[in-house]
Amino acid sequence: MSGIHDAPNGEAVPAVEDKLHFRASSTDVSKTYGLDGVDDTDATDDIYSRANAPRPGFTKSDQKDMYRMGKLQEFRRNYRPLSALSFAIVLTCVWEYLLLANTQGLIDGGLAGLFWSYIWTFVGFGFVVLSLAEMSSMAPTTGGQYHWVSEFAPPKYQKFLSYVTGWMSTLSWQAGNASGSFLTGTIIQSLLVINYDWYDPKAYQGTLFVFAMVLVLFVVNIWGASWWPMIQNGLMVLHILGFLVVLIVLWVCAPHQSAKAVFTGFTNEGGWSTMGLSVMVGQITAIYALLGSDATAHIAEEVRDAGRYVPISIFWSYFGNGIMAIILLVTYLFSIASVDDALNDPSGYPFIYVLSTSVSKAGVNGITSMILILVVAANISWNASTARQTFAFARDNGLPFSKWIGHMHPTKDIPANAIFLSCMITALLSLINLGSDVAFNAIISLQVCALMMTYSVSVGCVLYRRIAHPELIPTARWSLGNWGVPVNVIGLVYSLFTFFWSFWPNTVPVTLETFNWSVVLFVGVLVLSLVMYVFQGRHVYNGPVTDVKAPRL
Known part of the structure; x- marks a missing residue:
């Protein structure tokens, strides 16, 4: 040969x-x-x-x-099976995100609301993850959802659905990229608050810290791309050790609530008319923490033997991290002496209040810094996945300036322009912080609604193909087998359910400051994608299915 x-x-x-x-x-x-x-x-x-x-x-x-x-190999396949799994585990960082970003869940639902909403989210979203894992084995490509829609949608609609899904997927990953940097930047600001009494935090200062985090992402993903896969296993070890450190500290040192308060103590600080409605709104905390398991699909063209190991990494990163997060969440909820005090802590983060009731100021600084390192590492990987998804869609002529965005660096073999663009979008989204105290909630809501839309369309399309033309389903080395239809149906229903709740504001009555601006950004990008499709997309975008070397209708 x-x-x-x-x-x-x-x-x-x-x-x-x-x-x-x-x-x-x-x-x-x-x-x-x-x-x-x-x-x-x-x-x-x-x-x-x-x-x-x-x-x-x-x-x-x-x-x-x-x-x-119909794709050529442009990336280097630097991720071995174990490093691909480590990449997914560290990127999702479920227990870290759940610990850091639980304010909305405590406001809308309280201790019990946060616990039970996490449990049903973990179960329901698991069916979505199983569907995504199988599709990543059928078509292990960096494009992810928009490619799967193109392959599995009815021929009459594949081009349009794939195009819109590509735009929404790009939006969701860009919003997720921004939320991680926003989180780390503002936590640094919170550390200043607890260490220096004279420090008066300002919104613009938090935004500047986000800019600093963006610079870190850019530098590592451009000049450190070749060695980043090699340290994933070490980061996974740190992820597990950090989990054990936080768990032991809270078990031994924190004051403890009763089991009744943790599992049955629902509260409604958001002002909703019923407790059930409050809990539904507060589930955004659990949803946000569990997002991102499909990240490995967006580096599939860099994973060795991707058709086998990408779905494995998606599956085990979700269920492994999810179970760790349950243990951490229960421990954390037992350690919250007062929900009101946690929500009103000067740092702005309930977990810092919990740590301060458990250990000294030095201990708070040490534990928070350790978690911060892990989340920064997750952000670097998230930025890498975001840039590659954006690159892939541009490679298929789905975005404006596709030639520039879809350019591969000639010596580094990375989508440098897409990385730069992703960092700039994160910086722009962080400017929301200047005009709204609930900017973080708006960004994560934007991520959730856009991502759930892509999940709904892609799972719906593979379900259609599985029922209408099962003979045209590509061979998957990681297959759901006879369970495919029920898993897809439940995954589709759950995605639509989550999409509906992602637009709700955190509290009522709604004011200009508390309004959930994600709906404006989502609708704006959706309308833009439709306009782009009419004037440009339908002329230059054919969808990946036109390149696929397989029988299709």
């Missing part, structure tokens, strides 16, 4: 003499090598032995997947 040979472990090893740097659809590749009319199966290895040579690390399964999807 020309230009490739098998390693002892069965992986495809590229020949060094083949130095081809270009991108094309599968049809273009066939024309380039004079393979028109040649059977796809016979041509696969020959095409990819040459076209993928500059990008080491792929296996034969990766070759076949990329060829079937």
Whole structure:
């Protein structure tokens, strides 16, 4: 076989003499090598032995997947199975996010509301994650949801649905990218509050701290991209050790509530007409903490043997982190001596109040700094996934200035322009903080509603294909089997349920300052995507399915 040979472990090893740097659809590749009319199966290895040579690390399964999807290997596959799992575990950081960002859950629902909303969110969202994991095995591509919609939607609607899903996916990941930096930036500001009595925090100062966090993301993802996969396993160890440290400190040192208060003590500080409505609004805390397990799908083209290990990393990062978070959450709720005092703490973060009732100021600084390091690491990985999703959509001509956004750096093999754009969008979204005290809630609500829309459409499309044309479902090495239909149905229902609640404000009555601005941003981007589709998208965007080397209707 020309230009490739098998390693002892069965992986495809590229020949060094083949130095081809270009991108094309599968049809273009066939024309380039004079393979028109040649059977796809016979041509696969020959095409990819040459076209993928500059990008080491792929296996034969990766070759076949990329060829079937009509994509060339542009990234280096630097993530081994364990580092891919570590990447997903550290990026999702469920117990950290649940500990840091639980204000809304405590306002709307209290101790019991936060606990029970997390439990049903963990179960319900699990069906969505299972569906996403299977689709990532069917089509392991950086594009994720918009690609899956393009493959599985009814042919009449695939182009339009894929285009809108791509815009919403880009919006959701960009909002998530901003929320992480906002969180770390304002926590630094809170540490100043508890350490210096003279410090009077201002909104613009918090925004400046967010800018500093954005600079860290940019520097690491541009100049540290080659070594970042190598430290993921170490970060996962730190993630587990940090969990144990916080758990033991709260078990041993914190004052403890009664079990009755934790599991049955619902409160309604948001002013809603009923307790049930309050808890529904407060579930955004649990939803936000559990988002992001599909991040590995957006680095699929950098994972070795992606069709197998990307879904594994999605599955185990969700359920492993989710169970750890249950243990941490119960411990944390037992340690909140007063919900009112926690919500009114000068730092602005209830967890800092809990730590201050448990350990000295030095202990608060040490534990918070450790958690901060973990969340900054998660933000770096989140920025990497965000940039790659944005790059992939631009690669398929889905965004304005697609040629620039979809440019691959010629020596670093990273989407440098997409990384820069993602950092700039985070900086712009952080400006909401200057005009609203609930900017963080608006950003996470924007992330949730946009992401749930993409989940609803992609799961709905694979459900349609599974029922209407099961013979056209791609082979998945990680498959739901006969459970596919019920899992997809429950996942679809849960996604729509969460989408509905993501737009609600934190408290009533609603004022200009407490209004949930996510609905404005969401509708604005949705309208923009529709306008772009009418004037540009329908002329230049065909959807990834047009490149797929597989039978389709």
